[in-house]
Amino acid sequence: MKILVTICKNHIAPRFDLTIEVLIATREGKKLGTPFRTILLNRPSAEELCSLIMKEHIDTVICGGIEEKHLKYLSWKKIKVIHSVIGPYAEALKEANDNRLQSGVILSGAVSR
Amino acid sequence: MNPHNFFTLNNIAVSEILNGVPHGIAVVDTDLRLVEMNHSLESHVGCTTTAACGVFVDSILRSSLGHNNQVFHDVLESGVTVSFEGDIINKHHKKIPIQFTASPLKDHNQNTVGIHVLLEDISYLQSVDQKQCSKGCSAEIIGHSPKMQEIFDLMPVLAQTDASILITGETGTGKDMLAEEIHKRSKRSRYPFIKINCGALPESLLESELFGHVRGAFTGAVKDKPGMFRLAQDGTIFLTEIGDLPLPLQVKLLSVLDDKEFFPVGGSHKVKVDVRVIAATHRSLRELVSQGKFREDLFYRLNVLRLYLPSLKERDGDIRLLLDYFFRKINENLNKKIKGFSPKTIEILTSYTYPGNVRELRNIVEYGLNICQGRQITPENLPKYMFTPIPAMKKKAAREEKNFELPRKAHLPVADTPKQGGWTAIEKELILDALKSTRGNRSEAAKLLGWGRTTLWRKIIRHGLA
Numbered sequence: 001m002k003i004l005v006t007i008c009k010n011h012i013a014p015r016f017d018l019t020i021e022v023l024i025a026t027r028e029g030k031k032l033g034t035p036f037r038t039i040l041l042n043r044p045s046a047e048e049l050c051s052l053i054m055k056e057h058i059d060t061v062i063c064g065g066i067e068e069k070h071l072k073y074l075s076w077k078k079i080k081v082i083h084s085v086i087g088p089y090a091e092a093l094k095e096a097n098d099n100r101l102q103s104g105v106i107l108s109g110a111v112s113r
Numbered sequence: 114m115n116p117h118n119f120f121t122l123n124n125i126a127v128s129e130i131l132n133g134v135p136h137g138i139a140v141v142d143t144d145l146r147l148v149e150m151n152h153s154l155e156s157h158v159g160c161t162t163t164a165a166c167g168v169f170v171d172s173i174l175r176s177s178l179g180h181n182n183q184v185f186h187d188v189l190e191s192g193v194t195v196s197f198e199g200d201i202i203n204k205h206h207k208k209i210p211i212q213f214t215a216s217p218l219k220d221h222n223q224n225t226v227g228i229h230v231l232l233e234d235i236s237y238l239q240s241v242d243q244k245q246c247s248k249g250c251s252a253e254i255i256g257h258s259p260k261m262q263e264i265f266d267l268m269p270v271l272a273q274t275d276a277s278i279l280i281t282g283e284t285g286t287g288k289d290m291l292a293e294e295i296h297k298r299s300k301r302s303r304y305p306f307i308k309i310n311c312g313a314l315p316e317s318l319l320e321s322e323l324f325g326h327v328r329g330a331f332t333g334a335v336k337d338k339p340g341m342f343r344l345a346q347d348g349t350i351f352l353t354e355i356g357d358l359p360l361p362l363q364v365k366l367l368s369v370l371d372d373k374e375f376f377p378v379g380g381s382h383k384v385k386v387d388v389r390v391i392a393a394t395h396r397s398l399r400e401l402v403s404q405g406k407f408r409e410d411l412f413y414r415l416n417v418l419r420l421y422l423p424s425l426k427e428r429d430g431d432i433r434l435l436l437d438y439f440f441r442k443i444n445e446n447l448n449k450k451i452k453g454f455s456p457k458t459i460e461i462l463t464s465y466t467y468p469g470n471v472r473e474l475r476n477i478v479e480y481g482l483n484i485c486q487g488r489q490i491t492p493e494n495l496p497k498y499m500f501t502p503i504p505a506m507k508k509k510a511a512r513e514e515k516n517f518e519l520p521r522k523a524h525l526p527v528a529d530t531p532k533q534g535g536w537t538a539i540e541k542e543l544i545l546d547a548l549k550s551t552r553g554n555r556s557e558a559a560k561l562l563g564w565g566r567t568t569l570w571r572k573i574i575r576h577g578l579a
Contacts, residue, residue, distance in 0.1 A: 014175045015202060065175030065202035084159070084204070086172040104159065104204075111146075111167040 017046035137232035159204025272298035282422030285472030304348030312357030330379025356396035
């Protein structure tokens with residue numbers, strides 16, 4: 001299973017459409033395979049990011065704020081989107097791996113960046 | 114951090130005051146972490162102050178302010194209030210246009226202790242702006258000057274009536290476009306809009322064109338022809354250069370306007386038509402009447418509603434607007450990457466008098482964009498005629514076009530009238546200039562123009578210069 005996280009430094013990027021860096025993690029069994037792969041995008045573009053998600057055969061996307069059209073598109077493509085997540089991406093990945101991450105959550109690490 | 118203890122005013126929690134404001138408000142500390150937000154903002158972002166307190170504000174707002182909130186850092190450093198437009202993504206995944214106003218918060222010692230961010234939802238204002246634009250910038254007619262605003266205000270009124278309209282104004286001011294726009298907004302918009310240039314055809318042909326003919330009316334009339342008036346049935350007929358309409362046809366036109374019926378050329382049966390007439394001219398009809406070249410009764414019949422299109426010189430501030438508009442449009446069409454005009458070019462273009470009005474301005478911008486090889490249009494990329502003083506005769510001709518109703522400012526020294534024919538004429542002139550300066554050496558001329566020798570040869574043939 002492949003998880004893509006939109007990131008900005010060590011945190012989840014506040015906006016899907018303004019993201020310029022993504023991290024891709026692969027879940028092998030119950031563990032996340034390391035090292036994670038990061039991709040720098042040419043420019044912030046929600047459409048190009050959606051294409052990348054499709055091209056990489058991503059199963060789950062973890063992101064911050066996302067527009068309805070992109071959320072619907074990804075859901076229609078049967079990709080699970082955990083959106084409006086605030087906090088460090090490492091913590092988000094850990095929570096996602098444990099199937100505890102939910103949309104709209106403010107992670108404990110968000111307060112002490 | 115307890116947000117309710119961060120700021121108090123006479124023991125009243127500031128949060129209570131903030132909640133009374135109908136816009137979103139966020140209070141952040143010097144690390145740009147959220148301290149407080151009001152109910153309005155909570156409803157936008159979908160979380161409470163208690164949950165979001167201490168979190169970096171960019172994560173909460175999901176705004177378009179860019180990475181690391183550079184704007185907020187600038188406010189902290191400079192201590193100056195900053196206002197700018199952007200957007201946020203709200204809890205319903207909608208992008209909301211926002212006017213942000215970030216002000217520094219200072220303590221008693223004038224030390225900046227945080228920032229107060231006001232978020233005004235401007236989606237309504239933007240929709241109003243778009244509506245106003247559709248009202249104030251009809252199709253391709255644009256302008257912000259008071260005189261153009263008067264036209265835009267009058268247009269809906271004129272569109273709703275069925276009376277004849279006389280549009281006057283100098284050449285190149287957009288009389289044709291205005292007529293078409295009035296037709297589009299009228300109840301006749303579903304029916305044809307037919308334009309006839311009264312100066313383009315000889316009298317006999319024009320009569321046949323306007324009113325049609327029956328078979329055998331004259332040599333070559335092998336079949337019935339309906340004529341433009343009948344083709345425009347229920348629609349609008351636009352008679353441009355009405356001042357050039359021959360006198361015998363003026364009588365016939367008058368009878369059409371009065372009785373709404375006419376005889377086609379050679380016909381014995383009257384034809385009834387329901388057509389709205391819009392006429393336009395750059396000449397002074399009143400002068401033509403006094404010279405006996407235009408019928409007074411027709412003048413008064415057409416002159417029911419008169420619209421005067423101001424020349425560019427009378428349109429304060431519109432030159433810059435039109436320059437930018439045509440620059441964007443043509444730059445996009447030509448798929449060029451030119452950034453804009455250099456300051457010196459802007460100075461020249463805004464001080465130029467444009468005897469050919471908007472048409473000339475458009476041609477100049479098109480010329481500049483085609484010639485420019487750099488990132489900015491410089492004075493060297495402007496047509497040479499702009500820098501040549503206008504001959505006295507041309508000035509006189511320009512004065513003759515002066516509208517008879519509104520007084521105009523004294524004619525400033527202007528350059529030659531624009532070359533008609535758009536880019537083709539300009540290109541021909543360029544080739545000639547290059548050939549002249551290289552004394553007819555085509556290889557040198559091609560180099561000068563930045564074209565291949567074959568390209569130059571092809572263009573020479575096309576323009577008939579061989």
